[in-house]
Amino acid sequence: MGLRERKKQRTRDALIDAALDLFLTRGYEATTIDQIAAEVEVSPRTFFRYFASKEDVALSLTADEQRMLLAELATRPESESPFTALCQAMRSLLQILREADETEAGRYLRCQKVVHSTPALLAGTMRLVKENERKLVGEVARRLGADPCDLQPQFIVAVFVSVALACFDERTQDPAVLTRRLEDLLALAERSLCPGWDLPVRSGAAESASTPG
Amino acid sequence: MGLRERKKQRTRDALIDAALDLFLTRGYEATTIDQIAAEVEVSPRTFFRYFASKEDVALSLTADEQRMLLAELATRPESESPFTALCQAMRSLLQILREADETEAGRYLRCQKVVHSTPALLAGTMRLVKENERKLVGEVARRLGADPCDLQPQFIVAVFVSVALACFDERTQDPAVLTRRLEDLLALAERSLCPGWDLPVRSGAAESASTPG
DNA sequence: CAATTTATGTCAGTCGATGACAGATGACAA
DNA sequence: TTGTCATCTGTCATCGACTGACATAAATTG
Numbered sequence: 174m175g176l177r178e179r180k181k182q183r184t185r186d187a188l189i190d191a192a193l194d195l196f197l198t199r200g201y202e203a204t205t206i207d208q209i210a211a212e213v214e215v216s217p218r219t220f221f222r223y224f225a226s227k228e229d230v231a232l233s234l235t236a237d238e239q240r241m242l243l244a245e246l247a248t249r250p251e252s253e254s255p256f257t258a259l260c261q262a263m264r265s266l267l268q269i270l271r272e273a274d275e276t277e278a279g280r281y282l283r284c285q286k287v288v289h290s291t292p293a294l295l296a297g298t299m300r301l302v303k304e305n306e307r308k309l310v311g312e313v314a315r316r317l318g319a320d321p322c323d324l325q326p327q328f329i330v331a332v333f334v335s336v337a338l339a340c341f342d343e344r345t346q347d348p349a350v351l352t353r354r355l356e357d358l359l360a361l362a363e364r365s366l367c368p369g370w371d372l373p374v375r376s377g378a379a380e381s382a383s384t385p386g
Numbered sequence: 387m388g389l390r391e392r393k394k395q396r397t398r399d400a401l402i403d404a405a406l407d408l409f410l411t412r413g414y415e416a417t418t419i420d421q422i423a424a425e426v427e428v429s430p431r432t433f434f435r436y437f438a439s440k441e442d443v444a445l446s447l448t449a450d451e452q453r454m455l456l457a458e459l460a461t462r463p464e465s466e467s468p469f470t471a472l473c474q475a476m477r478s479l480l481q482i483l484r485e486a487d488e489t490e491a492g493r494y495l496r497c498q499k500v501v502h503s504t505p506a507l508l509a510g511t512m513r514l515v516k517e518n519e520r521k522l523v524g525e526v527a528r529r530l531g532a533d534p535c536d537l538q539p540q541f542i543v544a545v546f547v548s549v550a551l552a553c554f555d556e557r558t559q560d561p562a563v564l565t566r567r568l569e570d571l572l573a574l575a576e577r578s579l580c581p582g583w584d585l586p587v588r589s590g591a592a593e594s595a596s597t598p599g
Numbered sequence: 600c601a602a603t604t605t606a607t608g609t610c611a612g613t614c615g616a617t618g619a620c621a622g623a624t625g626a627c628a629a
Numbered sequence: 630t631t632g633t634c635a636t637c638t639g640t641c642a643t644c645g646a647c648t649g650a651c652a653t654a655a656a657t658t659g
Contacts, residue, residue, distance in 0.1 A: 175625075175626070176624095176625065176626090177624085177625055177626075180625090205613090205614065205615085206614080206615065206616085207614085217615095217616095218616095218617090221615090221616065221617075225616090226615080226616075227614095227615065227616090
């Protein structure tokens with residue numbers, strides 16, 4: 174890797190760290206781009222060459238996580254049912270977070286604190302999650318041999334995303350605590366859902382005929 | 387109601403209609419506050435006395451719907467299980483939309499079109515839904531006799547919100563089509579979830595002991 | 600009508616974000 | 630090393646969202 178690439182990476186990391194620090198101490202809204210840029214000793218214009226917006230720098234780590242979740246899902250064996258594969262992918266993601274070095278872990282914690290204390294960033298997180306949800310639906314539909322527009326893949330992913338988001342509710346930041354909470358929620362989901370609910374349904378089966386009261 | 391109140395209501399409605407029209411024709415980002423204000427013949431400063439932001443005027447109807455859903459839930463009898471009550475509240479809300487007069491129905495359709503074609507507004511919708519979700523959890527927890535921090539009420543509301551959001555995915559705007567889609571999704575949810583999954587659990591029951599493979 | 604409250608317009612200003620241009624710096628070949 | 634090229638960066642100008650302060654106009658109240 175050339176010198177140019179390394180400098181860019183260092184500048185990018187420095188901008189993220191400076192931004193997160195300022196967001197934590199002075200608050201997200203009260204922090205200006207000029208302050209972030211000054212901290213890293215670049216021009217405000219340069220900031221926008223690295224990040225599309227003020228929100229972008231705060232959510233860059235969150236966006237990374239979404240990409241990683243999708244990547245982990247792709248590595249799950251086809252033998253796993255869709256919901257199981259999603260859960261395992263989530264477990265892998267948390268495993269990665271728990272194994273991160275101190276620098277990355279610190280960045281992650283600061284990011285979580287900032288996001289959860291700023292409504293605008295919570296909204297942005299929802300946007301990222303929703304965008305990723307469409308990709309997850311695509312992968313789940315492929316595994317089911319179904320169309321992405323069908324209700325079942327959408328429902329499966331929707332339930333999963335609900336559980337995943339519920340983990341991050343409130344003030345859960347530590348990956349270990351977060352893992353515990355995820356397992357509790359997955360256990361609750363498992364005993365709430367019928368066995369085989371996320372398996373492909375044979376189109377010939379008559380389901381609407383039997384509606385037990 | 388005095389003259390002052392009526393004029394304010396007229397100005398507010400006019401701002402919403404003008405904004406939605408402009409958002410539809412020129413696009414949300416390309417429309418400026420000045421243009422909206424000029425259309426209604428008020429000063430741009432006055433616009434911000436009615437709406438906190440450009441996003442606010444586009445999502446004011448969505449915010450109304452969220453409040454209405456919460457209100458409908460409050461009217462459901464205590465005899466209904468939490469998830470059933472949520473579903474019935476949603477049905478009531480759609481019923482209201484279907485029964486709306488032409489003016490309101492038109493506003494609603496324009497609003498839906500604009501929101502679904504603008505990423506920033508989709509994110510804003512998510513924020514509103516998430517804020518309302520907390521209130522829904524509070525009500526569900528009360529019905530369950532549980533704490534709002536417990537996992538079960540959060541899970542129940544999360545599943546419901548997933549289904550409700552899945553209804554609005556893609557390009558479903560007409561309330562009638564939307565109703566059909568909701569019923570399909572609720573039917574799918576019903577046959578995916580165990581009977582009694584949303585009922586209070588006796589704290590003495592040993593559930594973790596039996597984990598059927 | 601007089602006094603009070605409230606809505607509106609004007610003005611100035613901050614901040615986020617973008618395009619255009621020029622200068623600086625690393626990459627690369629001769 | 631040197632010169633050329635691509636890329637990064639800073640400066641400047643500008644737009645649009647949003648806010649505070651102040652004065653004016655209108656409605657409410659007695």
